[in-house]
Amino acid sequence: DQQVKQNSPSLSVQEGRISILNCDYTNSMFDYFLWYKKYPAEGPTFLISISSIKDKNEDGRFTVFLNKSAKHLSLHIVPSQPGDSAVYFCAATYVYGQNFVFGPGTRLSVLP
Amino acid sequence: DAGVIQSPRHEVTEMGQEVTLRCKPISGHDYLFWYRQTMMRGLELLIYFNNNVPIDDSGMPEDRFSAKMPNASFSTLKIQPSEPRDSAVYFCASSPETGPQETQYFGPGTRLLVL
Numbered sequence: 001d002q003q004v005k006q007n008s009p010s011l012s013v014q015e016g017r018i019s020i021l022n023c024d025y026t027n028s029m030f031d032y033f034l035w036y037k038k039y040p041a042e043g044p045t046f047l048i049s050i051s052s053i054k055d056k057n058e059d060g061r062f063t064v065f066l067n068k069s070a071k072h073l074s075l076h077i078v079p080s081q082p083g084d085s086a087v088y089f090c091a092a093t094y095v096y097g098q099n100f101v102f103g104p105g106t107r108l109s110v111l112p
Numbered sequence: 113d114a115g116v117i118q119s120p121r122h123e124v125t126e127m128g129q130e131v132t133l134r135c136k137p138i139s140g141h142d143y144l145f146w147y148r149q150t151m152m153r154g155l156e157l158l159i160y161f162n163n164n165v166p167i168d169d170s171g172m173p174e175d176r177f178s179a180k181m182p183n184a185s186f187s188t189l190k191i192q193p194s195e196p197r198d199s200a201v202y203f204c205a206s207s208p209e210t211g212p213q214e215t216q217y218f219g220p221g222t223r224l225l226v227l
Contacts, residue, residue: 006154034215043116043203043218044155089155098143098207099168100216104154 003027004092006103013110019077021106023090026071030092034100035064035075038087047088048075080110116219118204124225130192133222136185137206145205145216146179146189155203161187162209194226 005024013019023033031052036044050057050064050073057064063076077084090103117136125131137144145160159169164181172179176195181187191198201223205216 036218041220043205043220045218046215049215098145098160098162099157100145101157102147102155 002104003030004090004101004103006088006090006106008106009104010107010109013080013108015082015110015112016079019075019080019084019108019110021075021077021088021090021108023073023075023103024071025073025092027092027101028071029094030101032093033064033066033073034091034093035062036089036091036102037084038089038105044089077108080108082110082112084108085110116204116206116217118202118219118222120222121220122223122225124227125194126227127195128193129226130190131194131198131224131226133189133191133202133204133224135187135189135204135219137187137204138217139185140208141206141217142184142209143207143216144181144187145207146187147203147205147218149201149203149221158189191224194224196226199224199226 003026034049035047037047038044048059048062048064050066055066066073087105087107089105091100093100119134146158147155149155158171159179161181179189201221203218203221205218207216
């Protein structure tokens with residue numbers, strides 16, 4: 001049973017528009033969440049994170065929202081750029097843990 | 113820093129053969145992780161080490177898989193004998209020993225194809 005779910009395998013967005021990637025988790029003990037981005041033939045790289053004590057974290061064009069009651073988080077990219085085309089993984093862990101549980105990923109395509 | 117180094121980058125082998133994947137973590141990082149990525153299951157944690165000691169190997173699929181970390185700068189993941197269903201991309205990642213803000217740094221992966 002997957003503890004971290006990304007129900008959209010793929011997403012296409014026009015350049016300049018907003019991209020919204022969603023992630024759901026089932027384990028209420030998770031209290032720290034991360035997003036990683038992966039380009040083909042490369043390893044995943046860290047993008048942005050959020051602690052459960054917050055409901056929003058922003059870094060430039062990237063914002064992560066956390067809804068603890070719904071066990072849901074989302075990554076917003078505004079404005080989307082063609083260079084954002086990649087697979088995005090959501091990951092969850094515990095504040096003092098090192099064991100990240102990753103979702104299956106969502107492939108984002110930003111169309112010029 | 114060169115980042116996490118993995119070798120080989122690609123491996124093609126026949127069913128039944130032994131496969132050894134190698135990883136050099138970032139210097140000074142005390143945690144090392146082995147992941148497997150497949151289309152069906154995404155990124156799965158296989159095992160992780162802290163200061164060269166295996167901490168959690170519950171993700172290792174079966175006895176055919178084994179991992180070692182003989183020193184702080186080297187780890188191996190071995191599959192013996194290999195099977196076609198082991199075909200996947202295997203990632204190694206490392207992390208410093210600090211609090212939750214520390215992320216994991218991934219290597220480029222080894223793409224394994226077992227025929």
